[in-house]
Amino acid sequence: MMRSSVVFPIGEEGEGAARRTLKNRPSAVAAFLRRVNGEHDNRRVVHGIKVGIALVLASLVSFISRLYNVFKDDAAWAVMTVVVMFEFYAGATLSKGLNRAVGTLSGGMLGCLSVVIAKLIHSEVGSTIGVGIAVFIFGAAATYARSIPCIKRKYDYGGMIFILSFSLVAVSGARSDSSHNILKIAVHRLGTVMIGFAASIFTSMFIFPIWAGSELHTSMAPKFELLACSMEGLLERYFEVGADKDSKADGSFKSCRPVLNSKAKDESLALFAKCEWWNWKFGLSYPWAKYLKIGELLRELAATIVALEVCIKSSRQPAADVRRLIKEPCELVASSLTTTLRELGESIMNMRRCQSNARAVQKLRTSWLVLRLYTSPAKLENVCDSGQDLAVSSFVFLLTEMVEKLEWLVKEVEELGDLAKFKINDM
Numbered sequence: 001m002m003r004s005s006v007v008f009p010i011g012e013e014g015e016g017a018a019r020r021t022l023k024n025r026p027s028a029v030a031a032f033l034r035r036v037n038g039e040h041d042n043r044r045v046v047h048g049i050k051v052g053i054a055l056v057l058a059s060l061v062s063f064i065s066r067l068y069n070v071f072k073d074d075a076a077w078a079v080m081t082v083v084v085m086f087e088f089y090a091g092a093t094l095s096k097g098l099n100r101a102v103g104t105l106s107g108g109m110l111g112c113l114s115v116v117i118a119k120l121i122h123s124e125v126g127s128t129i130g131v132g133i134a135v136f137i138f139g140a141a142a143t144y145a146r147s148i149p150c151i152k153r154k155y156d157y158g159g160m161i162f163i164l165s166f167s168l169v170a171v172s173g174a175r176s177d178s179s180h181n182i183l184k185i186a187v188h189r190l191g192t193v194m195i196g197f198a199a200s201i202f203t204s205m206f207i208f209p210i211w212a213g214s215e216l217h218t219s220m221a222p223k224f225e226l227l228a229c230s231m232e233g234l235l236e237r238y239f240e241v242g243a244d245k246d247s248k249a250d251g252s253f254k255s256c257r258p259v260l261n262s263k264a265k266d267e268s269l270a271l272f273a274k275c276e277w278w279n280w281k282f283g284l285s286y287p288w289a290k291y292l293k294i295g296e297l298l299r300e301l302a303a304t305i306v307a308l309e310v311c312i313k314s315s316r317q318p319a320a321d322v323r324r325l326i327k328e329p330c331e332l333v334a335s336s337l338t339t340t341l342r343e344l345g346e347s348i349m350n351m352r353r354c355q356s357n358a359r360a361v362q363k364l365r366t367s368w369l370v371l372r373l374y375t376s377p378a379k380l381e382n383v384c385d386s387g388q389d390l391a392v393s394s395f396v397f398l399l400t401e402m403v404e405k406l407e408w409l410v411k412e413v414e415e416l417g418d419l420a421k422f423k424i425n426d427m
Helices: 012-021 026-063 065-085 090-119 124-146 149-174 179-206 212-218 220-241 252-260 263-273 288-312 320-350 357-374 386-420
Strands: none
Touching: 026 065, 026 179, 065 090, 065 179, 090 124, 090 149, 090 179, 090 212, 090 263, 124 149, 149 179, 212 220, 212 263, 212 288, 212 320, 220 252, 220 288, 220 320, 252 288, 263 288, 288 386, 320 357, 320 386, 357 386
């Protein structure tokens, strides 16, 4: 049986569960504490230093006299660009920077065009009205477009910058006397934005880059471990404490909460990871979408574990002799589930294909058949009343759901290995 050597934190509850799980594994505990107390703090410090460096680089537009004489007061836009676009992850910085660059360029060009057309009206009042109408139309249209879900998810920031750039260029240009001044305003602001963009991208890419893809990858294996530990603890305590629901542990939900609440973070990391083209570890066409599918199946599995905890804490529980009857097949199923979960997590973490997947699926099905045999009506009719029979049936149904979900999970991990070209595990 393959087990993860290090469990990484994915939340406060996950950290607590991992600490309890690893209490008898000194080397893993040491690695875990280094991860919690070291790397995360170090990354925040590094991020702060990188922002400072980017700000200094962008400020050179104001510090160097020749550059300042060109851009004048527009030099401040370089610093503002760094402040608003620099993010923790390299992919997030690039994504936000591209949104800002496209929004600034398109907004500035359309703003100039709107002012030039408005100036064709040989009347100050008419020109002002023309610019006002253009600001209204483009501002309203861009705001509506930002509310469309598919646009909002990826391009919301770019839409906001478009509205800002268009409005500033159009309104400033409306008070200018010539088209040359209007174009000069747009070019200067676009130039300083590009300087801030370049400073941010350079610092984010080449000075201790923090990869969203690496974060998504390393956060996936602990989810498998958390679910395996939750399953083991739940079954162990159920068969130990008997039917007293107040004595049963209520920690499975807390242990599974980081997995259940991971969707938003996973989607953000996957989106940023797609922008990290220069991350040599994963390459240009790494299948990040597969991580989202695997995460969805893990959340379904976590929800089933929580439902299983609710089931065994119900007031209607089978008698001790019935629990002894189903203990062995239930433990066989649980052992297959946890073993397979850990093997899958280890496969993803090490980026190696697990050759025992087919055997694991076969073992899962065999253990499930044994459980169904032990819980057949013929076996239970002489030892269970109607209430006990319902409790056992619910318990077995949830275990069956877990087996089916895990089979789908095995298939998704295998497809990830094929698409990502995982190495063959020699073990």
